[in-house]
Amino acid sequence: MxxxxxxxxxxxxxxxxxxxxxxxxxxxxxxxxxxxxxxxxxxxxxxxxxxxxxxxxxxxxxxxxxxxxxxxxxxxGARGKLIDQRKQNFKEEFVWRMLEEANKLGIAQQDIEKMMTELKGRNNDD
CATH class of the missing domain: 1.10.10.10 (Winged helix-like DNA-binding domain superfamily/Winged helix DNA-binding domain)
Incomplete structure (x- = not known):
């Protein structure tokens, strides 16, 4: 708590x-x-x-x-249900907004993937 x-x-x-x-x-x-x-x-x-x-x-x-x-x-099944809900919320709240902004800025999908790989690598170094 x-x-x-x-x-x-x-x-x-x-x-x-x-x-x-x-x-x-x-x-x-x-x-x-x-x-x-x-x-x-x-x-x-x-x-x-x-x-x-x-x-x-x-x-x-x-x-x-x-x-x-x-x-x-x-x-x-409660944990699975909650995780599924969170995944859906993540997609709607974060991924959708990221893609909208990427489209406005003209960022290609492969560039987004590269950015995500770089950030994930940085996160794993902690």
Whole structure:
């Protein structure tokens, strides 16, 4: 869990994103118990309704499921589903914008690929 929340974004969204991130990174495995509403409320000192809104969105999408009287658990296939969503968002948000800008600047596809290879090599040197 993050140590603090961002005041400029809806808290329920941040709670949702933290749980998603833990699933994608493998901190939370399929079938494993997710942090309880009470844990999140106590840790962040926030309203239980706010936590529930974020958690319930994940339940509605099949990322988490409820075991009555026990808590919330990570659904089978949740990690794959989240990764697929992120790939689609990456394509729409970053790749599309990059291609639009490349077209405006007259940058050929092979030049884009070369730039990406150079940057990836630089990233691997770290």
């Amino acid at each position: 993050r140590s603090t929340l961002d005041d400029n974004r809806p808290i329920f969204q941040q709670i949702r994103e933290m749980i998603e991130e833990d699933i994608v990174e493998g901190v939370l495995q399929e079938g494993e118990k997710a942090p309880s509403t009470n844990q999140l409320v106590a840790y962040y000192k926030i309203n239980p309704s706010t936590v529930l809104k974020g958690v319930n969105e994940l339940v509605d999408e099949g990322i988490l499921f409820k075991k009555r009287g026990v808590g919330m658990f990570v659904a089978v």
